[in-house]
Amino acid sequence: MRIGTTCVQGGYTPGNGEPRQIPIVQSTTFKYATGAEMGKLFDLEASGYFYTRLQNPTNDTVAAKIAALEGGTAGMLTSSGQAANFYAVFNIASCGDHVVSSSSIYGGTYNLFAVTMKRMGIDFTFVSPDCTEAELEAAFRPNTKAVFGETIANPALTVLDIEKFSKAAHAHGVPLIVDNTFATPVNCRPFAWGADIVTHSTTKYMDGHGVGVGGAIVDSGNFDWTKYPERFAGLCTPDESYHGVTYTERFGLAGAFITKATAQLMRDFGSIQSPQNAFYLNLGLESLHVRMARHCENGLSVAQFLKNDARVAWVTYPGLEGDRYYELARKYMPNGTCGVVSFGVKGGRAAAERFMGRLRIAAIETHVADARTCTLHPASTTHRQMSDEELAAAGVSPDLIRYSCGLEDAADLIADIDQALS
Ligand SMILES: *Cc1c(COP(=O)(O)O)cnc(C)c1O
DSSP states (O other): OOHHHHHHTTOOOOTTOOOOSSOOOSSSSOOOOOOHHHHHTTSSSSOOOTTTTTHHHHHHHHHHHHHHHHHHSSSEEESSSHHHHHHHHHHHHTTTOEEEEESSSSSHHHIIIIIIIHHHTOOEEEEEETHHHHHHHTTTTTTTEEEEEEBBTTOOOOOOOOOHHHHHHHTTOOOOOETTTTTTTHHHOOOGOOOOEEEETTTTTTTSSOOOOEEEEOOSSSGGGGGGGTTTHHOOOOOOOOTOOOHHHHHHHHHHHHHHHHIIIIIIHOOOOOOHHHHHHHHHHTTHHHHHHHHHHHHHHHHHHHHHHEEEEEOOTSSSTTTTTTHHHHHHHHOOOOOOOEEEEHHHHHHHHHHHHHHHHEEOOEEEEESSOEEEGGGGGTTTTSOOOHHHHOOOOOEEEEEEOOOOHHHHHHHHHHHHHH
């Protein structure tokens, strides 16, 4: 099946007389005839549902669709994108370990890595996504367990050179984990370029309507953990909390990573997505391929307008010819990038605030990748405690406006921007 067909029909094939739309299994628990049968589930000897903190059939149906969209072997939903990135890394890195990450990542992920996971004893080295191979090489340590990046970074809109990062990761015997939230599998297939694990904040384009916070993790099944049994002991040696199951032996390379993340991390942290939200997410996925094309079309139109307007200081949009990341975007996402455009208006921070206050269609929101156009001025909102110097160090210029093109008519968005600029 091609990607559009998978968006609409992937993950669920009803049998005779069964519901055409995926059922919402609104139940915390599942009934069994004997304790022995349930005991087998607890030991992972049989597969089945027993408690929705770990797994739920609605979630699994939607996770299977996302796994199919990415071309992976297994997937799981989480309660948020934050939970997805935490689980993806924590599933293979623990106290005393080290991870190499692109520095151009979502601010929430940066905090998770540099502050909270650091408190758990995991060290991160941040490298520029534009680093040379030698600079990337120098970031690795003997205890490095993974490499992390974002296919299109939020909000910097840098495009990750996935091949460069996967080559370095594999040369050091560790997987490349990429957050594919902004590009979505409709526009970028990271596994085809050597990434091993993909994560998503499904809150963004996948949901697409600002309805539910959620996340997803997909495993390609390509990374051979068993080549490095000591480095990935959690996957390759018996788990005493499951009567000695060894994930790679019992579930193979196709299932080991996701099974471990479900059996251990969901069991212990419980960041499960509600089945109701999984249902809403699936509604979003059914039109993802149709919506992404329109988001990109609007993104390009707005970026072209801004580029040619004398009142605008600068524009960043990886789909725009001449953009710093245009060539990488053409290679990794030839059908389009995303609907998010960053730009600055002449007059700096004060002009940016005035401009945004005059917009009529685009709403000021802490959100992106929605059907309704939304915009954010980091310097006066999410980053307002920072001085101009601190903002520069964080890669956010005082005049930066993040503008997320929705599904409206581009001509109306442009007219709105034009009147606000005036
Ligand atoms: C929003 C976002 C996240 C965090 O996702 P939540 O669903 O808000 O927890 C992670 N990565 C990227 C690229 C994002 O845009």
